[in-house]
Amino acid sequence: MKPKFAYRWLACAAIAGSLLTATAAPGLAATLKMAWAQDATGLDPHKQTAFSSIRLLELIYEPLVRLDGDLKIVPALAKEWTFSADAKTLTFKLDPAAKFHNGAAVTSADVKASFTRILDQATGAAARANYVSIASIDTPDDKTVVFNLSQPDVPLLTAMGSINAAIVPASEIAAGKIGTAAVGTGPFKLESWEPNQKEVLKANAEWAGGKVGVDGINISVLPDENAILAALRAKQVDFALLNDPLVATLVPKVAGLTLNRKPVLSYHVLQLNPSRKPMTELAVRQAISCAVDRQDILDTALLGEGQITGPLTMPLYRSDPNSLFCYKQDLDKAKKLMADAGYKDGFSATVIAATGEPPTAASEAQVIQSQLKEIGIKLDIKLMELNVYVDTWLKGDFDMAVALNGGRADPYTMYNRYWTKAGNLQKVSNFADDTLDELMQKGRVETDVAKRKEIFAAFDKRLTEMSPWIWLYTGYSYTAQQQNVQNFVATPDGSLFGLSKVTLK
Numbered sequence: 001m002k003p004k005f006a007y008r009w010l011a012c013a014a015i016a017g018s019l020l021t022a023t024a025a026p027g028l029a030a031t032l033k034m035a036w037a038q039d040a041t042g043l044d045p046h047k048q049t050a051f052s053s054i055r056l057l058e059l060i061y062e063p064l065v066r067l068d069g070d071l072k073i074v075p076a077l078a079k080e081w082t083f084s085a086d087a088k089t090l091t092f093k094l095d096p097a098a099k100f101h102n103g104a105a106v107t108s109a110d111v112k113a114s115f116t117r118i119l120d121q122a123t124g125a126a127a128r129a130n131y132v133s134i135a136s137i138d139t140p141d142d143k144t145v146v147f148n149l150s151q152p153d154v155p156l157l158t159a160m161g162s163i164n165a166a167i168v169p170a171s172e173i174a175a176g177k178i179g180t181a182a183v184g185t186g187p188f189k190l191e192s193w194e195p196n197q198k199e200v201l202k203a204n205a206e207w208a209g210g211k212v213g214v215d216g217i218n219i220s221v222l223p224d225e226n227a228i229l230a231a232l233r234a235k236q237v238d239f240a241l242l243n244d245p246l247v248a249t250l251v252p253k254v255a256g257l258t259l260n261r262k263p264v265l266s267y268h269v270l271q272l273n274p275s276r277k278p279m280t281e282l283a284v285r286q287a288i289s290c291a292v293d294r295q296d297i298l299d300t301a302l303l304g305e306g307q308i309t310g311p312l313t314m315p316l317y318r319s320d321p322n323s324l325f326c327y328k329q330d331l332d333k334a335k336k337l338m339a340d341a342g343y344k345d346g347f348s349a350t351v352i353a354a355t356g357e358p359p360t361a362a363s364e365a366q367v368i369q370s371q372l373k374e375i376g377i378k379l380d381i382k383l384m385e386l387n388v389y390v391d392t393w394l395k396g397d398f399d400m401a402v403a404l405n406g407g408r409a410d411p412y413t414m415y416n417r418y419w420t421k422a423g424n425l426q427k428v429s430n431f432a433d434d435t436l437d438e439l440m441q442k443g444r445v446e447t448d449v450a451k452r453k454e455i456f457a458a459f460d461k462r463l464t465e466m467s468p469w470i471w472l473y474t475g476y477s478y479t480a481q482q483q484n485v486q487n488f489v490a491t492p493d494g495s496l497f498g499l500s501k502v503t504l505k
Helices: 004-023 051-057 108-119 170-174 225-233 282-291 294-301 331-340 361-373 386-395 411-419 434-445 449-466 497-501
Strands: 031-036 065-067 073-075 078-083 089-094 134-141 144-149 188-194 198-203 216-221 239-242 257-272 347-354 377-384 400-405 469-482
Touching (some): 031 225, 347 361, 347 386, 411 434
Parallel strands (some): 031 216
Antiparallel strands (some): 065 073, 134 144, 257 400, 257 469
């Protein structure tokens, strides 16, 4: 009798084989065959928040600048930039060779139209709050863009490195085509997209960033990561994005495969909704923080593949978690806080989690469910398809949510949309606090690095004490590749932009 795993592996291999055979492009020896488990949820770079969407769109679109593997700002569509002495004017010179996929040159008018769209509240741009200091935009010539700011804004340049600040054609904005057609400037053009099945990308021969290393990328969507591993074993896939550490840790055991494992800035978090009773009570939120055993969740859901973290995950500003409120499980303190808040016997609530992003979400929710039971909280788990989860999450329509949120190189860029009163994701956080808002604004204008560290250390401490969310840990990004794949470099933001330089030998 064969073990159940053998049947599962054979089934996964069959699924992978049928899908990959259907998507392969015969005769293109330099076409990278790639697989991932979670597909993009949309094509509008200004609106997308799902990691799966960002990973696709960063191959197609470009911002003015980008962050390299050391989180340093480097050129993208802009070749150079300067801040004025008073830090209230930021001027960019565009790359004269930059073209959109439709052949049109990138001009200052496209940059102005893109940021005007981002700043328009009707757009619903994911990172709008990062750019609200922009008072006006001047375009003295086709290749010069001047951002006039209402105040000094130190993190603005870092914020512009996000794909949520991608430059799109002014003509496409006017035609209302953003999100329906993908006309970017990036290393790859989107030839076709069959949602939840495949994407076909073609190298952009006129990319201003240089020669792309492959002719194109054929991406297969294989929802079961065991199927991806089976396809890698069978050499039907050259390169794969993996999210599940249970699968990723098996890769080094397969001859001929390499696992790229990189610590990332994104963080796993239990989000509470402080606008819903009884999470309106500080003592209840703090009790939940004290009841959670972060290391147990990390060890159970992620096989220990991560690091306990506070809100700030970037190396320059990261705090020692042991210095933060109740980061060691303390059930006695949690029970006392519950009793003090009038909930000695606990209460019932629901936690939402997405299927597939991250793949550990269900496991995390189950461990949290078990831990909160110790202080009388009866937690029901509601699993949702990713697109449904994202819509629900953006509306803030939950008691609690298990989430994997993106990190940034700068604390203000990372959190102002949640924890400032003008933040465009206030509906997600459902929490306003004068002290947090004040610290964010101080950090935004302060130019001295040492003083910024002090400001954001105070922000970190205040946020964990208020406990609107319970930060858990950071993990790793994982990609797997065959020996013939060369030159891929993983980065702390989990970007796949490095595929632009990949070659096949």
